[in-house]
Amino acid sequence: MKKILPNLNNKLPLSDAHHNKMIQLLDTLKETTHLKPDEFLYILDHITQVEKEYLFSLAKATKNTYYQNRVYLRALIEISNYCKQGCKYCGINHTIETVERYRLSKTDILKTCETAYLLGYRTFVIQGGEDAYYTDELLVDLIHIIKHIYPDTRITLSLGERPKASLQKLFDAGVDRYLLRHETASKRLYEHIHPAFMSFEHRRQVLTNLKEIGYQVGAGFMVGLPTQTNKDLVKDLDYLKDLSPHMIGIGPYLCHSQTELAGNQSGSLDETLVMVALTRLILPKALLPATTALGTLHNTGREQALNAGANVMMPNVSPTENRKQYEIYQNKICTGDTSLECRGCIETRIKAFDHEIDLGVGDFYDLERTKNDR
Numbered sequence: 476m477k478k479i480l481p482n483l484n485n486k487l488p489l490s491d492a493h494h495n496k497m498i499q500l501l502d503t504l505k506e507t508t509h510l511k512p513d514e515f516l517y518i519l520d521h522i523t524q525v526e527k528e529y530l531f532s533l534a535k536a537t538k539n540t541y542y543q544n545r546v547y548l549r550a551l552i553e554i555s556n557y558c559k560q561g562c563k564y565c566g567i568n569h570t571i572e573t574v575e576r577y578r579l580s581k582t583d584i585l586k587t588c589e590t591a592y593l594l595g596y597r598t599f600v601i602q603g604g605e606d607a608y609y610t611d612e613l614l615v616d617l618i619h620i621i622k623h624i625y626p627d628t629r630i631t632l633s634l635g636e637r638p639k640a641s642l643q644k645l646f647d648a649g650v651d652r653y654l655l656r657h658e659t660a661s662k663r664l665y666e667h668i669h670p671a672f673m674s675f676e677h678r679r680q681v682l683t684n685l686k687e688i689g690y691q692v693g694a695g696f697m698v699g700l701p702t703q704t705n706k707d708l709v710k711d712l713d714y715l716k717d718l719s720p721h722m723i724g725i726g727p728y729l730c731h732s733q734t735e736l737a738g739n740q741s742g743s744l745d746e747t748l749v750m751v752a753l754t755r756l757i758l759p760k761a762l763l764p765a766t767t768a769l770g771t772l773h774n775t776g777r778e779q780a781l782n783a784g785a786n787v788m789m790p791n792v793s794p795t796e797n798r799k800q801y802e803i804y805q806n807k808i809c810t811g812d813t814s815l816e817c818r819g820c821i822e823t824r825i826k827a828f829d830h831e832i833d834l835g836v837g838d839f840y841d842l843e844r845t846k847n848d849r
């Protein structure tokens with residue numbers, strides 16, 4: 476049967492053959508959630524502005540099927556900017572001497588959780604550099620206290636690569652989710668943007684471990700990294716399809732002038748939105764944050780991501796006095812704001828783009844239906 480192709484804003488495509496192929500690929504992806512690597516590459520190499528808008532509308536429709544126009548909010552607590560790792564893109568890696576280091580104590584974190592809870596948040600995302608101060612013992616104790624005071628919440632950790640036994644202990648203590656971006660699924664590129672002591676295979680092993688243990692797992696990657704090609708980005712899509720994580724953080728690479736990668740170009744808004752939309756189509760039920768890096772790149776970057784398939788936002792609730800110190804990239808938004816200000820700001824922004832905030836715990840679609848009482 477011949478398909479009637481959409482007439483996109485009456486704008487004439489440069490080539491009908493190209494346009495027909497592109498629309499067919501996008502429709503097939505929406506229907507089947509699969510494409511071959513060379514088909515993804517064709518999309519990335521050739522997609523026009525009009526076709527991007529079509530892709531975004533498909534991604535938004537897929538999101539609406541499962542999550543409607545609801546946006547889950549997570550309270551982001553940045554607990555420490557000490558980090559033993561050396562990611563060459565990151566403004567708080569251990570080699571950067573100009574960074575004023577801080578870490579939050581257990582009491583500080585509990586106070587921040589209280590603020591977050593009172594603002595309505597029901598997920599606490601505890602994120603930090605790889606800082607040995609946070610032993611299993613300290614974290615297990617912290618998690619027990621949080622879950623005791625706030626049983627109706629979810630805890631997400633984002634503390635880098637930890638041994639499997641440690642991740643198991645934290646899970647057993649009550650942690651629900653873990654975020655660890657794979658950063659890039661290209662081994663060549665991974666090794667280009669990390670020091671030799673960091674291992675591509677090890678990072679992926681940790682993600683596999685997290686899945687085996689039973690976490691809701693978050694992977695993710697950066698777009699526009701120095702020397703990154705469309706082929707590299709296709710690898711990200713393939714890897715994600717394989718791993719099938721519950722959450723996927725996608726943000727533009729933002730060049731930081733104090734890092735080894737200083738002087739490179741940052742990623743672009745459009746390319747990042749295309750990757751968000753394609754990810755929504757390959758993993759329709761995924762929780763996809765509209766990332767802070769997108770909001771830093773463009774005033775409405777996060778909101779545009781909502782219109783390209785994203786369904787989560789992670790407002791900062793870190794103590795305002797520490798926010799500037801957690802400068803993984805420069806000009807990061809919200810560093811001068813209070814948690815109350817961000818809470819109001821985010822709601823206004825979400826509503827302005829015809830979405831609604833959802834203050835539920837916001838589990839992955841399938842889990843919400845089977846494991847609501849965990």
Ligand code: 5AD
Nearest residue numbers: 564565656727728729731768803804
């Ligand atoms: N630009 C964009 N994203 C960055 N991250 C770290 N540094 C940068 C940067 N300069 C991302 C990484 C990391 C997450 C916490 O932030 O993907 O996993």
Ligand code: FES
Nearest residue numbers: 809812817820821
């Ligand atoms: Fe923090 Fe807008 S979300 S100021």
